[in-house]
Amino acid sequence: MARLTTLIVAIPVTLLAVTAAQAGTYPIDGRWGVTASTEKGPVDCSKLRVIAFNGNQRTDSGGGVPTFRNRSVQSNGSREFRIVDVFTTGQISNAQARYSLKIVEPDRVEINQQPGGVLKLRKCK
Numbered sequence: 001m002a003r004l005t006t007l008i009v010a011i012p013v014t015l016l017a018v019t020a021a022q023a024g025t026y027p028i029d030g031r032w033g034v035t036a037s038t039e040k041g042p043v044d045c046s047k048l049r050v051i052a053f054n055g056n057q058r059t060d061s062g063g064g065v066p067t068f069r070n071r072s073v074q075s076n077g078s079r080e081f082r083i084v085d086v087f088t089t090g091q092i093s094n095a096q097a098r099y100s101l102k103i104v105e106p107d108r109v110e111i112n113q114q115p116g117g118v119l120k121l122r123k124c125k
Helices: 002-022
Strands: 030-034 050-054 057-060 067-075 080-087 095-105 108-113 117-123
Antiparallel strands (some): 030 117, 080 095
8 A cells, every 4th residue: 555655646746847847947038129230239128129038937028928938948059949938818828939049149149939030139238
């Protein structure tokens, strides 16, 4: 009986560990402004659409969905990542957003949304 109890306890704990391992944190953090600017260094984001990455959450000041939670991050090399986020709105529950993120320079990244196209981001001052 003790062996069966151990097995019953071990299965949920193992499933919890596997589920937690799938969620990731973003490969970048902080506030990033959507801009085609080519100037070097961080940009003034006061008048830009801002996408912020904080741990496993992403917020977007100008998109249709304000808050996302990261489900997975898969590295495709040291500077390119495949990302899956989940979000919920008043009409949609647990939907997924899939995109690739490319670190072009330490203060410049590109997000290729599927669908939605490419967003060019610069680190905010």
